[in-house]
Amino acid sequence: MPGPAFAPYTQKxxxxxxxxxxxxxxxxxxxxxxVTASVFPSSRFLTAAMLxxxxxxxxxxxxxxxSGTGVMTREILRRMTPDSRLFALEINRNFVQHLRxxxxxxxxxxxxxxxxxxxDHLRAHNAGAVHAVISSLGLTGMKAEQRAxxxxxxxxxxxxxxxxxQFQYLxxxxxxxxxPNRQIPWFQERQFLETYFPNISAKRVLLNxxxxxxxxxxx
Numbered sequence: 001m002p003g004p005a006f007a008p009y010t011q012k013x014x015x016x017x018x019x020x021x022x023x024x025x026x027x028x029x030x031x032x033x034x035v036t037a038s039v040f041p042s043s044r045f046l047t048a049a050m051l052x053x054x055x056x057x058x059x060x061x062x063x064x065x066x067s068g069t070g071v072m073t074r075e076i077l078r079r080m081t082p083d084s085r086l087f088a089l090e091i092n093r094n095f096v097q098h099l100r101x102x103x104x105x106x107x108x109x110x111x112x113x114x115x116x117x118x119x120d121h122l123r124a125h126n127a128g129a130v131h132a133v134i135s136s137l138g139l140t141g142m143k144a145e146q147r148a149x150x151x152x153x154x155x156x157x158x159x160x161x162x163x164x165x166q167f168q169y170l171x172x173x174x175x176x177x178x179x180p181n182r183q184i185p186w187f188q189e190r191q192f193l194e195t196y197f198p199n200i201s202a203k204r205v206l207l208n209x210x211x212x213x214x215x216x217x218x219x
Contacts, residue, residue, distance in 0.1 A: 041071045050072060050165045051079065063089065063122065063133045064134045065089050069098055070098070073108070089114070133157070133158065170213055201216045
């Protein structure tokens with residue numbers, strides 16, 4: 001649930017800045033579509049579904065995986081208390097530069113790295129246990145070893161009763177070229193997450209492009 005209103009950071013929120021962020025996201029998405037996994041930033045409905053189960057009323061430490069141009073980053077900061085901390089991990093150098101320039105907040109640490117080394121980076125910043133991990137990573141398109149390593153890192157960093165939220169796009173199965181009656185097997189993201197978390201709930205978000213399902217995983 002949302003925390004108290006608090007916005008000490010410098011944020012460019014004009015229409016031109018929003019258009020610049022969208023153009024940047026669109027350009028980088030087409031350039032590295034296997035990493036970004038979408039050509040549309042997350043909608044406010046998807047953002048709310050990803051954050052509404054996090055208790056922002058008290059000081060917390062949050063890790064955001066795949067911060068992009070900062071759509072969810074800004075909303076996390078808006079909900080956080082003044083003495084909370086946010087670590088935003090992003091592998092795309094251009095996204096990192098944009099976020100560091102457009103969203104300056106003493107509670108925010110933007111890290112140019114992938115999530116496979118989450119524990120080491122948090123330890124280097126004396127973060128301690130993490131209360132929530134907000135992941136926009138495209139687990140579906142990753143190799144099995146990579147996504148397993150990332151979730152193991154998340155599990156190790158989470159505090160007792162901590163949560164991880166992760167979404168998956170609800171896209172139709174793609175036909176296999178040359179085999180019109182065969183389709184690529186759909187990655188069962190919930191089944192994968194259940195291997196690591198004993199309690200998972202799901203919520204569909206149809207008002208997003210593409211529509212998505214949000215998994216809330218409790219340690």
